Amino acid sequence: FLDKKKYGVVDNAEYFYRQRLTGTSTVDVMKENKRYFTDRLKNFYLKLANYCIKKEKCVPKFIQYLFAYDLQWLLKVDSLEVLDNTSQLNEFWKVLKQVLDYIDMDCIIDNKYIDEHILPFFIYLKNNHSIITTKSDQSLAIKSGDYIVEEFSKIVLWLDIIEYRRGYLNFSGNIESCFNDKYIHVKLVKESGAKIEEYDTKHVMYNNPKRQTLKYLGINWKYNYNFDTQISVSLNDMLYFKIEYDDGQIQYASIPLISFRESCGLSTSSAYFLKDSIIILFKEGKFNILPYSFKSMLRYEASNIKRVNYDKEPHYGYAIFIHIIYCIMYLFMKNKRIWLYSDRPDFADDNAKALFEYTCNMDDGVSRYFIVDKNSSSYNNLKRINKNIVAFGSFKHEILYLFAQKVISSYVNENFINPFHYFTPSLYSGLITSYRYFLQHGVTKDDVSEFIKKYDKNLSLIVCVSNMERDSFLADGYNFDSHVIQTLGFCRFDKLTSDDAKRQILFAPTWRLELSNEEKFIESQYYKTLKSFLNSEKLKSLVEVTCFTMVFKPHPELNDYIDLLDVPEYIHISEDESYQELFRDSSLLITDYSSVYFDFAYLKKPVIYYQKDDDYHYKEGYFKYDTHGFGKVIKKEEELIDEIHHIIKNECIMEDKYKKRVDEFFKYNDKNNC
Structure with a gap:
């Protein structure tokens, strides 16, 4: 091209910009x-x-x-x-x-x-790394040469949470800016008639990379300032945010632009929400605390519907329909106490199911419903014992979700809970004001603060089984209020029993989040480790000689790849049995990092940790397998099979030192967790 100074254009070709799914591009x-x-x-x-x-x-x-x-x-x-x-x-x-x-x-x-x-x-x-902060009468800016990198007055304040609770308005949010966060202060201003008060917000830190300082080539470039605040409010109060900059030489303040994240109670489609006969209306950059009237609500809803229709985001037509249904049903539904329970949409066998069964017949004025996919086996099983079983994603589920007081689940995954998740959920902001209660589906032993954190999982309760677990949630990175984290015990523990243990070995490994497709799975050491162990002739011989049976319980995400493991016929692949049944019937558990071992150890049955590969996706937390674990940590397949043989010879009795660890870890073992 440099020689001829000419090029040709092909007008009927397609160019595919390739980036490998395996992350090797x-x-x-x-x-x-x-x-x-x-x-x-x-x-x-x-x-x-x-x-x-x-x-x-x-x-x-x-x-x-x-x-x-x-x-x-x-x-x-x-x-x-x-x-x-x-x-x-x-x-x-x-x-x-x-x-x-x-x-x-x-x-x-x-x-x-x-x-x-x-x-x-x-x-x-x-510009040779040239950057300065300059102030004029009208603005504060960061410049590189003549180029304006950022103007302070154009900083956007993003809100993650707006919540009204018992006379207080709670906010969580952040700003992303090239201005160094150590010189920034976010304040909340409250106007009560002629009285104006300013309140400092609390600067908080998160471990999720999306909420940390953005670096390019090791240089701090964009800072994340995360904040929480709680303020008492009264009718007709007006609130707005102010951002201040003070580096000791330059002082400046401005009223920021406000935007709403998907987790927030408001959006560009819904400028108000209604809670406890109070309307919180966002208008012209300010939050107005107004008294409820049905007429006012209809007026604001009409404005929302008009905006949804104008923006025409995906699924906007159905959202308009739901807004209209909400208005029609509001007077009838507003005083109902509706609590929704759920485990996984495709299977109900966890803490929410246990709590629902315990509470569903209580005569306390609460209407309780369990949510599960209509095509799952759990749906019909639950339907036989209670009529309030609702199909996940059904119209009834959507209506109940709009008016629910509490959403009680063993998961925090939005797609497991929210029936509007795949239908542009921001179009329903303002309608949904329920509190969320997290029962957990496994004991949290690792640092999961990149996944579970306040700014997008605004939880009213997290249930723990151990004070060690509770304290881990109070560490930096989660930012939940202390009263949210409570050691109450898992409801499903009340159903655990070991009275009918059989000569059965349970193998239940967990999943690896990074294995997002078949190609990654087959190339992983995780796949090779599983396949080698399951197809071990030495394991098969041991199981046959000792007259044990071998049960493989794959993680739900592993089910999609189960055929690739070539599991031999003598190993039973558990599909329909509940975990409670498997724990009851099994005499020995083998896992890697799955938290199911807590349930098994709760029964004081022996556990083996087969951790050949240090490839688990969560950071290690407070739980150290060598000092807190309820069994041996094994790195080699041959040693694993030898340890299985050793435990079988000892009649599958947990060693005393591990029993002591069980007693020290669990706060309650009294069958009163519900």
């Missing part, structure tokens, strides 16, 4: 490989630039545009940890500057193929 692995940094800058960018200069006496604009487009992927790398020492780091920055010198500023600023999020950082690097 160049843009995925580049930050782990040294050669994609300094070597790549030298051997691609600089060599091509020098070739152009030799041939053309300059680097042509189209090559500069190519450089700028391609270089953005390198700039997005968060860390330079792959470079081992200061010398390598200095060389990288030196060579990067040489490359940037060959790219004119207009080829960066006017390049429509550069991600808008990386563009300011790109310009900052082009």
Whole structure:
């Protein structure tokens, strides 16, 4: 092309931008490989630039545009940890500057193929890392050269939670900004008639990477300021947020723009919500506390419906229908006490089912319903004992969800709970004001703060079985209020029994979140470990000689790949049995990291942890297998089978030291967990 200065265009071809599902594409692995940094800058960018200069006496604009487009992927790398020492780091920055010198500023600023999020950082690097904070009479801004990186007055305050509870309004949210968060303060202003008061918010930290400082090439670039606040409110109060900046030399304040995340009680489609005869209306950047009247509610609903119809987001027509149904049914439903219970949509065999069965016949004015998929075996089984079994995702489920006081579940997955999850849920914000109670489906032993955290899982209760578990939820990263975390015991424990234990071994490994498709699964060490153990001739011989049976209970996510494991016929794959049945019938449990071992250990039956591969997706938490575990940790398949044999020879009796650990861990063992 440099020779002929001509190119041809094919007008009937399709170009597929490929990025492997396995995460092995160049843009995925580049930050782990040294050669994609300094070597790549030298051997691609600089060599091509020098070739152009030799041939053309300059680097042509189209090559500069190519450089700028391609270089953005390198700039997005968060860390330079792959470079081992200061010398390598200095060389990288030196060579990067040489490359940037060959790219004119207009080829960066006017390049429509550069991600808008990386563009300011790109310009900052082009300007030799020059950045200043400047203040005028009208604005505060961060600039790099003449380019405005960010204006303080244009910072958006995102709200995750708006909740009214017993006279208090609770807010959680964050701001993302290039202004250093240590100089930022978020305040809430309350106007009560002529009286104006300012309240500080609480600055909180989260472990989820989405709520931490964004780094490019190891440089802090965009800061995340997360906050919580609670304020008492009265009728006709008006509230709004203010952001202040103070670095000791420059002081500035502004009223931020407000946006709502999906977890919030409001959205651009629903500017109000109604709770306890109070209307909270968002109007012109302020939150107004207003008295309820049905006429006012209808007026606000009409405005919402008009907005939904105007925006025409996906599924907007059905959302309008639901808003109309809500208005029609509100007077009839508003005073009903509706509690919804659920485990997994496809299977009911957990804490919510146990609690529902315990409470469903109580005469306390509460209408209780259990939610489960109509096509699951659990639906008909539950229907035989109680009429209030509702099909997940049905119209009845949707109506009950709109008017529910409490949603009680053993899961926090939105798609397991919310019937509107797949139908643009923001269109229903404001209608749904229920409190959520998390019974858990397993003891939390690891650091799961990247998944379960206050800002998008606004829970009213988290049930724990141990004070150690409770204390872990109070650590940094979760940010739930202390009264939310309570050690009450799991309801399903009341149903556990070991009276009829058989000569049965239960193998119940957990899943690996990163295995999102068949290709990843087959290439994983997890797959190889499972297949090798299940097809072990030594295991088969041991089971046959000792007259035991072997039961394999795959994790629900593993069921999709079960045929790939070639499970031999002598091993029974459990599909329909409940965990309670399996725990009752089994004399020994083998798992890796699955929390099912807590239930089994609760019965003081022996447990083996087969952890050949250190590949579990959650960070290790307070629970240390060597000091807290209820059985041996095994790393090799041969040693695992030897340990199985040893336990069988000892008549599957848990060792005393593990029984002591069970007693120390569980707070209650009295069958009164419900």
